[in-house]
Amino acid sequence: MQHRHQTTRRPPNAYDLDELTDSYDSKRDPYAGDFEEPKRSRAFGLIKRVATSTVVIMTLIVVLVLGIVAKTNFGKGKPPPGAAADTSLNEMLSQMSNQQMDPVVAGAEANARRRAYEKQVALEKAAEKKRKARAKALKEKREWEALKRRMSNDPSAAENQAYAKKMNALKGWGGCWSSLLTMWNHESGWNEHASNPGSGAYGIPQALPGSKMASAGPDWHNNAMTQIAWGLSYVGARYGDPCRAWSFWQAHSWY
Structure with missing residues (x-):
């Protein structure tokens, strides 16, 4: 029996799946947006979860940092182990080891010690200066008393000059000493x-005449101190100071 080849004919409403797929245009499909919405929702959820995780992590980091800072700051004000509440600063410092001592406290202690040392040095220098001044004054007083004792017993020309120099300085004429020395060298040789x-x-x-010197003392005839006292008074009253008296003497050979 001979079979005839039959061609399967598809119904007019049947479509090839491949053709449908190739010919699909999502831009022309009015319902295409309904299928893309779930994709955007999933992306938004992923971003939200990532952002939430970042905020949580940053919050934990901030809390951790604040905790460390607070612990450090509050720890500075605490006394060292074993220190009582009323312990003084010096006692606290003595109980603290080098590792425990705060650099600021150590610096303050060093500055206090430096200031105390400088104050002590200044006090010692002032005391030494005062001691030297007292010693110098005492020495000069003793020398002056000894000179006056010698002056009453036939003093030398050098001793007369030393006494006159002292008396001249007491009158404020220290700068005119050389004038007085030279002038009285010419007058009497200090005799x-x-x-x-x-x-x-x-x-x-x-x-x-010589008797004028009696106004300075009755012993004017033999006492060099009385004569010097009168001579300085005369120079001051007539010329103002030995410098002017010597200038006059140079012009007239007397004063």
Whole structure:
């Protein structure tokens, strides 16, 4: 029996799946948006979860940092182990080891010690200066007393000059000492017994007459201190100071 080849004919409403797939255009499909919405929802959820995780992590980091800072700051004000509540600063510092001591406290202690040392040094220098001044004054006083004792017993020309220099300085004429020294060298050679037979002038300042010096003391004839005291008073009253008296002497050979 001979079979005839039959061609299967598809119904007019049947479509090839491949053709349908190839010919599909999502842009022209009015319902295409309904299928894309779930994709956007999943992406948004993923972003939300990531953002939430980041916020949580940052929050934990901030809390951790604040905890460390708070622990460090509060720990600075606590006394060292074993220190009582009323322990003084020096006692606390003595109980703290080098590792426990705060650098600021250590610096403050060093500055306090430095200031105390500088104050002590200044006090010692002032005391030493005062001691030297007292010693110098005492020495000068003793020398002055000894000089006056020698002056009452036939003093030398050098001793008369030393006494006159001291008295001249006490009058504020220290800068004119060389003028007085030279002038009385010419007048008497600093000899309290010097006498000018021609004029009658007498003594170290060559008072004319010599009895004028009695206004300074009754012992004017032999006491060099009395003569010097009178001579300085005369120079001050007539010329103002030995510098002016010496200038006059240079012009006239007397004063």
